Amino acid sequence: MSGSEFESLEKTLEKHIPDAELKEVKRILFGKETKKLALPACAVEAASARDFELQGYLFEASPEQLRPPRTVRVGLIQNHIVLPTDAPVLDQITALYKRIGDMVDVAAMCGVNIVCFQEAWTMPFAFCTRGKEPWTEFAESAEEGYTTQFCQKLAKKYNMVVITPILEREEIHNVLWNTAVVISNSGSILGKTRKNHIPRVGDFNESTYYMEGNTGHRVFQTQFGKIAVNICYGRHHPLNWFMYSMNGAEIIFNPSATVGGLSEPMWSIEARNAAIANHCFTCGINRVGTEYFNNDFTSGDGRKAHKDLGHFYGSSYVAAPDGSRTPGLSRTRDGLMVTEMDLNLTRQISDKWNFKMTGRYEEYAEELTRATKHDFKPNIIRE
Amino acid sequence: MSGSEFESLEKTLEKHIPDAELKEVKRILFGKETKKLALPACAVEAASARDFELQGYLFEASPEQLRPPRTVRVGLIQNHIVLPTDAPVLDQITALYKRIGDMVDVAAMCGVNIVCFQEAWTMPFAFCTRGKEPWTEFAESAEEGYTTQFCQKLAKKYNMVVITPILEREEIHNVLWNTAVVISNSGSILGKTRKNHIPRVGDFNESTYYMEGNTGHRVFQTQFGKIAVNICYGRHHPLNWFMYSMNGAEIIFNPSATVGGLSEPMWSIEARNAAIANHCFTCGINRVGTEYFNNDFTSGDGRKAHKDLGHFYGSSYVAAPDGSRTPGLSRTRDGLMVTEMDLNLTRQISDKWNFKMTGRYEEYAEELTRATKHDFKPNIIRE
Numbered sequence: 129m130s131g132s133e134f135e136s137l138e139k140t141l142e143k144h145i146p147d148a149e150l151k152e153v154k155r156i157l158f159g160k161e162t163k164k165l166a167l168p169a170c171a172v173e174a175a176s177a178r179d180f181e182l183q184g185y186l187f188e189a190s191p192e193q194l195r196p197p198r199t200v201r202v203g204l205i206q207n208h209i210v211l212p213t214d215a216p217v218l219d220q221i222t223a224l225y226k227r228i229g230d231m232v233d234v235a236a237m238c239g240v241n242i243v244c245f246q247e248a249w250t251m252p253f254a255f256c257t258r259g260k261e262p263w264t265e266f267a268e269s270a271e272e273g274y275t276t277q278f279c280q281k282l283a284k285k286y287n288m289v290v291i292t293p294i295l296e297r298e299e300i301h302n303v304l305w306n307t308a309v310v311i312s313n314s315g316s317i318l319g320k321t322r323k324n325h326i327p328r329v330g331d332f333n334e335s336t337y338y339m340e341g342n343t344g345h346r347v348f349q350t351q352f353g354k355i356a357v358n359i360c361y362g363r364h365h366p367l368n369w370f371m372y373s374m375n376g377a378e379i380i381f382n383p384s385a386t387v388g389g390l391s392e393p394m395w396s397i398e399a400r401n402a403a404i405a406n407h408c409f410t411c412g413i414n415r416v417g418t419e420y421f422n423n424d425f426t427s428g429d430g431r432k433a434h435k436d437l438g439h440f441y442g443s444s445y446v447a448a449p450d451g452s453r454t455p456g457l458s459r460t461r462d463g464l465m466v467t468e469m470d471l472n473l474t475r476q477i478s479d480k481w482n483f484k485m486t487g488r489y490e491e492y493a494e495e496l497t498r499a500t501k502h503d504f505k506p507n508i509i510r511e
Numbered sequence: 512m513s514g515s516e517f518e519s520l521e522k523t524l525e526k527h528i529p530d531a532e533l534k535e536v537k538r539i540l541f542g543k544e545t546k547k548l549a550l551p552a553c554a555v556e557a558a559s560a561r562d563f564e565l566q567g568y569l570f571e572a573s574p575e576q577l578r579p580p581r582t583v584r585v586g587l588i589q590n591h592i593v594l595p596t597d598a599p600v601l602d603q604i605t606a607l608y609k610r611i612g613d614m615v616d617v618a619a620m621c622g623v624n625i626v627c628f629q630e631a632w633t634m635p636f637a638f639c640t641r642g643k644e645p646w647t648e649f650a651e652s653a654e655e656g657y658t659t660q661f662c663q664k665l666a667k668k669y670n671m672v673v674i675t676p677i678l679e680r681e682e683i684h685n686v687l688w689n690t691a692v693v694i695s696n697s698g699s700i701l702g703k704t705r706k707n708h709i710p711r712v713g714d715f716n717e718s719t720y721y722m723e724g725n726t727g728h729r730v731f732q733t734q735f736g737k738i739a740v741n742i743c744y745g746r747h748h749p750l751n752w753f754m755y756s757m758n759g760a761e762i763i764f765n766p767s768a769t770v771g772g773l774s775e776p777m778w779s780i781e782a783r784n785a786a787i788a789n790h791c792f793t794c795g796i797n798r799v800g801t802e803y804f805n806n807d808f809t810s811g812d813g814r815k816a817h818k819d820l821g822h823f824y825g826s827s828y829v830a831a832p833d834g835s836r837t838p839g840l841s842r843t844r845d846g847l848m849v850t851e852m853d854l855n856l857t858r859q860i861s862d863k864w865n866f867k868m869t870g871r872y873e874e875y876a877e878e879l880t881r882a883t884k885h886d887f888k889p890n891i892i893r894e
Contacts, residue, residue, distance in 0.1 A: 134535040141536070144527045152517040153524070157540070159776035312894050319892040325869050340871060345878065349893045364866055366749035366788050367875045374882045375889040393542035393834040394787050401784035404777050405749050451776040483747055486708050488723060492750045493880040495728065499757045500873045506758040509702040510732045511695050 131388065132418065132439045138455035159452030162187065165468050171237035178230050180207070181463035184238065185446070185454040187409070189470035198471040200352040202379065202409075203240035205231050206444045207462040208417035213252040217265045221250050225278055231464055236286040238466045241313070241352040244291035244413055247360050247383040248306065250275050251295060252419045256331035256437040259423055264337075267297035270309045270320040284315030289350045291357055293383040295337075296320070304338045308357040308383065310348045321346050323359035324368055330390050331427050331437040332361070345371040353378045353471050360384040363398045363412070366405065373406035378471050380408055385415045387438035395443055396456070403447035407478040409469055410447045415440035416462060449477040514771060515801065515822045521838035542835030545570065548851050554620035561613050563590070564846035567621065568829070568837040570792070572853035581854040583735040585762065585792075586623035588614050589827045590845040591800035596635040600648045604633050608661055614847055619669040621849045624696070624735040627674035627796055630743050630766040631689065633658050634678060635802045639714035639820040642806055647720075650680035653692045653703040667698030672733045674740055676766040678720075679703070687721045691740040691766065693731045704729050706742035707751055713773050714810050714820040715744070728754040736761045736854050743767040746781045746795070749788065756789035761854050763791055768798045770821035771842075778826060779839070786830035790861040792852055793830045798823035799845060832860040 134140075145153055154161065165184030175182035189197065210223035228245060235243050247253075251266035268275055279292040289312060296307035306323035322341025326334050345368075347356045356377035362368040363382045372380050382399050386392075399412040417440055424433035443456035446467045457463035478484060498504055517523075528536055537544065548567030558565035572580065593606035611628060618626050630636075634649035651658055662675040672695060679690035689706035705724025709717050728751075730739045739760035745751040746765045755763050765782050769775075782795040800823055807816035826839035829850045840846035861867060881887055 134532070137536060137539050140528065140532050141524075144529070144532070145523065146527070149517070149523050149527070153520060156517075156520050156775055156779070310892075314894065316894060318894055325871065327865075328869070329864050340869075344890055347889065347891050349891050354891065361869075364788060364864070365870060366753065366784070367870070367872075370749065371875065371878055371882075374879075376891060391834075392539055396539070397780055397784050397787065397834070401749070401780050404780065405747060451774075451780070481712050481747070482710075486711070486723075486744075487748060487750070488708065489750075489879060489883045492754065493876065493883050495754055496757075496872060496879060497876040499754075500876050506730065507727055508730050508732050508737065508759055509693075511697065511699060511701055 132460050135458055135460050136456065158455070160450060162452055162454050165466060167238050167466060171234050174234045174237065175464065178234070179462070180231060181458050181461045182234065182466070183455070183457060183463065184466040187448045187452070187467065187469040187473060189473035189476055192472060195472060198353065199468055200242060200471060201238065201240045201466060201468045202411060202446065203235035203238070203243040204411050204413045204444045204446070204457070204465040205235070205243065205245050206413055206416050206442045206457055207231070207246065209252050209419055213254065213419055214422050217262050220252070221266070221274070224250055229282065231462070232282050232286065232288070235464055235466065236288065240288060240466055242289040242291070242350065242355065242379070244381045244383055244411060245293060246413050246415050247293045247385045248295050249293055253385040253415065253437070253440070254421065255334045255337055257421050257423055257425045258333055258336050264304065267295040267304050269299055270294070270296045270307050271317060276309050276311070276317065279309070279311050280315045280317070283311040283313055287313045289313050289352060289355070291381055291383070293357070293359060305341065306334065306338050306359055308359060310355070310357070313351055318348050318350070319346065321357050323362060325362045325365050327361040330429070331425070345375050347372060347375045347377045355379045355381065357381045357383065360386065363402070366402065369402035369406055369410070373408055378408055378474050379411065381411045381413065383413045385440060388441045389438050392441055395441070396445070400447035400453055403449055404451050405483060407449045407474050407481065407483060409449065409474070413444045414442055416442040416458070416460065449474050515843050518841055518843050519839065541838070543833060545835055545837050548849060550621050550849060554617050557617045557620065558847065561617070562845070563614060564841050564844045565617065565849070566838070566840060566846070567849040570831045570835070570850065570852040570856060572856035572859055575855060578855060581736065582851055583625060583854060584621065584623045584849060584851045585794060585829065586618040586621070586626040587794050587796045587827045587829070587840070587848040588618070588626060588628050589796055589799050589825045589840055590614070590629065592635050592802055596637065596802055597805050600645050603635070604649070604657070607633055612665065614845070615665050615669065615671070618847055618849065619671065623671060623849055625672040625674070625733065625738065625762070627764045627766055627794060628676060629796050629798050630676045630768045631678050632676055635804070636768040636798065636820070636823070637804065638717045638720055640804050640806055640808045641716055641719055647687065650678040650687050652682055653677065653679045653690050654700060659692050659694070659700065662692070662694050663698045663700070666694040666696055670696045672696050672735060672738070674764055674766070676740070676742060688724065689717065689721050689742055691742060693738070693740070696734055701731050701733070702729065704740050706745060708745045708748050710744040713812070728758050730755060730758045730760045738762045738764065740764045740766065743769065746785070749785065752785035752789055752793070756791055761791055761857050762794065764794045764796065766796045768823060771824045772821050775824055778824070779828070783830040783836055786832055787834050788866060790832040790857050790864065790866060792832065792857070796827045797825055799825040799841070799843065832857050
């Protein structure tokens with residue numbers, strides 16, 4: 129249950145359900161059929177040789193008279209950690225650089241313009257342990273750390289925007305943050321954005337390590353479109369997605385680390401709801417595999433002390449503003465999802481459905497302001 | 512496609528997928544398994560004799576030491592119109608009273624405490640036509656109309672809270688509204704609440720008939736729990752659900768009228784996301800069937816003039832704060848969904864996931880206030 133035996137929801141449906149009914153099942157579950165994107169043979173071969181799944185999909189928009197299509201190829205990467213969690217810190221990091229470098233190389237073969245890695249991708253997701261050593265050693269400067277430098281090289285080499293979520297050490301005040309650095313395809317640092325909402329649920333005791341982000345809802349204007357990064361637990365907060373959209377985001381990435389027993393039935397709902405509600409593309413990225421730690425830890429749920437926090441179920445996917453979505457990547461394997469999307473779709477769907485026009489935001493701003501006051505009285509009608 | 516040939520997603524999955532895999536498919540798609548609720552034989556027989564589907568499900572909560580369980584039985588009713596749209600207005604209404612009366616009678620046999628009907632239940636969903644006659648004749652006073660009186664009788668007879676969504680005529684100013692009247696189980700009118708967001712999408716040209724509601728985000732304290740009503744298109748607006756929740760709603764009903772070609776892949780996402788994000792129960796109710804009109808109308812999409820707006824796909828369901836949900840009622844038949852829920856689950860899940868605690872609402876109130884000003888400058892980082 130919620131474990132690693134079950135590889136893919138979509139493949140299971142395809143295996144068992146006859147074609148005519150399958151079409152309806154997929155329409156109801158996943159929306160308008162997402163076309164497969166033809167990927168170069170060299171990429172398919174390299175992914176196979178390097179032992180990761182490669183999927184490609186296409187979101188089209190209607191042709192317009194005054195605007196050319198604005199197509200962008202986005203790559204999502206999900207992966208296991210490479211070395212055990214008790215290997216030397218630098219070895220663990222270096223092994224992940226090698227793995228991610230190999231995967232980004234395939235993304236480049238597929239013409240990817242923007243790539244995003246999973247949350248805290250240079251390390252195991254050790255925050256379940258509540259220990260500080262050696263985990264805080266994985267923290268680095270967003271501006272000058274090895275990882276940012278590594279990603280700058282990738283960005284420049286492949287002419288690719290790189291979103292690199294790390295554990296950040298802000299060295300001036302010596303404070304840790306959960307941060308995504310956005311590297312321009314020129315290789316320069318476009319900026320950083322921090323995780324806005326920090327979980328205190330189950331094994332996700334992250335407020336022991338870092339606090340709520342102080343970078344607001346920044347949107348990064350890249351050569352390929354306006355993007356934002358809603359890190360992990362922020363996907364449970366509809367206001368978070370919304371405010372990135374209000375600042376103009378066309379694609380919102382959600383690099384995550386979450387396990388089957390906790391969140392899997394919510395995974396396909398939240399990012400997709402955000403794509404629909406905000407007329408934008410959203411990209412959910414989750415880790416894969418089970419990570420074991422030397423020190424026992426407890427989960428506050430009455431279970432005996434244990435050494436892992438469960439199975440990270442992968443299932444990374446892209447959701448579109450028209451309610452459609454790609455299948456998920458595997459629940460068990462490393463993977464690269466390449467999606468070509470025409471960003472003109474965001475305005476087209478907005479013009480069709482009008483959620484921003486019909487949103488009544490002035491009234492919500494007032495109501496929300498009132499609701500946060502100490503003397504707030506809820507609007508309750510009694511007999 | 513999006514039509515009436517396909518009866519049920521859930522039944523199709525159950526028919527074709529072997530048990531072991533089906534369990535995982537259902538866990539990923541629908542969350543923790545929702546237990547079936549045993550319903551009295553007399554109700555099962557009556558539903559069969561009266562030709563509608565009857566389903567029963569149970570959402571349990573953990574036992575607590577200081578609070579007893581707070582179980583409530585909720586009934587959702589979806590139905591076809593009974594007579595053709597060109598039958599005399601009073602005959603159409605009377606036929607619907609008979610049909611709904613028969614269904615509520617079965618709800619009473621099932622011990623339902625709160626029942627909710629579909630949007631504008633006393634009439635065909637004629638707003639696609641943009642005609643005014645005879646449709647505006649279906650509008651009635653929320654306080655003194657025949658339909659409110661009819662529902663007051665039901666409420667008193669069965670000791671049941673009745674949520675009755677109607678086309679309201681506010682007689683003082685002679686203005687129409689899309690309104691839900693909430694009748695207490697005592698038979699008295701608890702109050703009314705109006706549709707906050709009005710669609711201008713496809714055939715849903717409703718702003719021709721009524722404007723955005725002016726009743727805010729009222730919550731009704733009933734004997735069985737605190738409830739709110741988010742009418743139809745308001746489900747696309749996460750802020751709308753959110754503000755009902757901020758006013759204390761434990762169950763939010765979403766009486767709707769929506770068709771397959773427009774919204775079906777979004778249907779299972781939006782109310783469920785709202786249940787998750789707001790730690791409450793949500794109840795989506797949709798019409799069933801295709802309604803034909805005498806006068807041709809167009810849909811603004813290049814198709815030839817036609818006489819129907821497509822298939823209302825039913826699929827009413829209940830979503831719980833823990834991410835689980837009931838199956839949907841049929842896509843093609845009238846139906847009554849009876850759900851027993853322990854409202855203690857809402858606080859338990861809130862204590863577990865902490866979305867309200869981690870919501871940072873003061874900051875959103877400020878950001879949203881800024882975003883609605885004419886001089887708002889989006890937070891965009893450029894190279």
